[in-house]
Amino acid sequence: MQTQSPNLQSSNPYDVIIAGAGPVGLFLACELRRAGLSVLVLEQSRNPHSALKQLPFGLRGLSVPTVEAFYRRGLLDEIVIAQRASSGAITSAAHWMQQARRPAGHFAGIQFYQDDIDAAKWPWHLPTPADASIAVDMETLESVLAARACSLGVEIRRGFGVNAITASDEDVTAQAAGETFRGRWLVGCDGGRSAVRKLSGFDFVGTDPEFTGYSIDVELADPDKLGPGRNHTPTGMYTYAPSGTIAMVDFDGGAFHRTEPITREHVQSVLRRVSRTDVTVIALRLAATWTDRAHQATTYRKGRVLLAGDAAHVHSPLGGQGLNLGLGDAMNLGWKLAAASRGEAPADLLDSYSRERHPAGAQILDWSRAQVAIMRPTPSTRALQAIIRDLIGTRDGATYFAERVRGVSLRYDLGGRLPLVGRSVPDFELSDGTTVGERLRTAKGMLLDFDARAPLQALASRWSDRVNYVTDDVSDRLGLSAVLVRPDGFVAWASDGAPDHEEVAQAVARWFGESTAARGYP
Template sequence: MPIHHPFTHDVVVAGAGPVGLFLACELRLAGVSVVVLEQAADPSSPLKRLPFGMRGLSAPTLEAFDRRDLLNAVEAVQRFNPSTGAAKAASHWAQQPRRPAGHFAGISFFHEDIDTTRWPYRLPSPAGVNLAVDMQALETILAERATALGAEIRRGWGVEGFEQSDDGVAVQTRGERLHGRWLVGCDGGRSLVRKAGGFAFVGTDPEFTGYSVEAELADPDALGPGRTYTATGMYTYARPGVIAMVDFDGGAAHRAQPLTLDHVQAVLRRVSGVEVRLTALKLATTWTDRAFQATEYRRGHVLLAGDAAHIHSPLGGQGLNLGLGDALNLGWKLAAAVRGDAPVGLLDSYGAERRPEGARILDWSRAQVALMRPTPSTRALVTVIRDLIATGDGASYFAEKVWNVALRYDLDADHPLVGRSVPDFAFPDGPSTGERLRDGKALLLDFAPGGPLRSVAQRWGGRMSYAAGQPRDRLGLSAVLVRPDGVVAWLSEIAGDDVGLSQAALRWIGEP
């Protein structure tokens, strides 16, 4: 049955975390009206600030932020302490003889061992391959951008329920009903939208309870610094009192009881094997390695993104990037559906492209858990992985996975660049490719101007930008069609392939 009410918004987004906020930015960039409903009245939280709020951003996220003119703001936060405005201390790696590039289950690999020639379609770009940022600062940046673009953010307005019809969704919140054409659940691992929407959520149960703790120790030198594997689990320690640890209890202690000083101390003693004494517990939270994923990302006019669609342990710092990738992939496709000019199957391609990527990250997380099990066979396997990761091929393999520099969607094309992030082609006399994508439109790069491609691009008017010129390195290409999310949709090595361009535009942009 249709909803017989005027729509208050094109899209209702549940959740004002980074994923929901970035999705709101993408929707507003495309001219779609959006309201973001967030249950928490106050966005600040000690768990979003340092040290527990630190998150790593990988290559696809940094490229997306560069293409939306957000990278400078994110890098500024990384360089300065947002609470004091003072410059941050030099990175820890700067005092080390080798520069860590990432890790797998705590086993580091290093920049000097990585062979970047394995990725021939990556050109120099302002976006690097990894960057650390604290969650609260990132949310502030995204909220400011979403608001500046015209998104409405209502804090203290959680989704309480909804009814879906053939043409929209009626969302219940604080005694009111908002009527949207679409509802997107970005409301976390315990998503109400996912549960109420009837989405199946399947995966593997936890093996451990993880703890993030800030405490005062009677003897701050009682524990060795860094990461330590023990006969019962693993812990990392940074003086004077920041501790992360995993206890292989099958996840039994997660949210099962209050986190008292006595409980945390008992677990720390069991995991570390040291009779450490805590004198004060400042902050403590638990997490697990439960890894679940929705079997579908869309049901009618309801979609899922971020932790609402997939959850896994925070090992390796992949979850935030995975969710932001969902938002980038979904935003322009959902906007096209709202406008009514989306080609057949475009919105369904969101789940088709993002579910396999989510499944890959869940398996990557499970593999790290397997290397952390407190068994003799696991310790032996760690020795093998440590030897492999120290080689050039090993370091390059792990860098490719952790940085996600080889992300490619299956777009049914032979050329290896189709489905990948577009290289940042640099033009001597004009903006770079990244700068040209800041309007959120599809982009045609014509490296052999003077042919028929300009007229093809003009047929799509406001939905496709056109740029002609000779970049410093065009990788042997004559033309490239880039989706609004920065993914190469089509390319040609032959000048003037207007037929191929027209077919690709019809597939990804719709009728002119």
């Protein structure tokens, strides 16, 4: 899809230019356009379709924060419907669907199971439609997000890879495909080899790879020689789904990744070494490589240029958390960039994006590194694997791993004495049958006052352009009397007694980097 760009000689550039039309760039574009900003998305690839985005290799599991974000923006139903259209293919592609117990995830290929998880360990969480476990292929997800972006008026131009950037204190100019585009802000969502990151001089630091990973679709002469599911061997690990879908890792220091063409002969050699069999590959239908390289930008913002998704952080796809991490970046950045662009907040508000999301990214990178550490084909690693298997098989162990893999433990450091502050808001059901998640579809914040206190209502009215005041009672308050929710659904402040009104005012002001006096509060 492509539309004509406006006259770039005019004094009105785009509010935001986004490089990259993957899920992260498209979701961010939706957030910004919903806030009324003009948004241009530039995508290097002319064709959005790719076999690697389709089943089986394109299959991704969505974490709790991701599903909550889609739910809070009215996208969840569309994604579920699109998923169901290919559910038969998903069922056949996932080897774990055939197991007697329902897996809930894995750590370095060591599974934990749904019936071992104790959700009572998460007392701040209430049942929500976003609790559903959702797996969707990348092409379907991109299609849904692109359709939503276009319906909102986002301009998407394909075949336009950014190749030059000029940034000033007032705007950013990007060159792509021989054309020049000007915006007030530029966000690089253009993947692990991000041109925006490189051209803008972001530091990108981390650890080098230990292995080359392979995702392949092959025809085998003797498929019975491979064990279905995940298999650990003295030389590595492979996952096999009949009749020819294989993922495997070869601990070669990442030497083969993108260094030469992937041939049938090479794949057969690696597969034989990793599987410890003399299996024969008749035909190579599809192949891609990847590594466990783990790097992260030291900051996600340099002036008017920002990074999100793989442009800001790369790691191995083990556990499938990269997509979810990037979508979390978009949800966190969207409302802040909108507020700064509209002049409702100083640009310094955007520094909180890096402060909040950089630690989340660093944690995922370490999670990825830890998985690699127990995948190495050494005797000491095998011993460590046995200990992890014992731990992950316990109720507390499975609950801990589920909390980390599903993203339930995500919490921003927003201060406050209650453990809910900085976490995703529980999906309180209001008396009219609506939920907090549904009320957040306006992309505004919310002051939820269970006891209808007049001072809180008066306070909220000072920020009525940014915060919806909702007074109602709910069936389960979780011991709370009032909750202040940011536009991204995270709790900025909460009270379990008589609210301190000045404390609430300061919490709202912190969102937007202004003093309480700026809104008439003494």
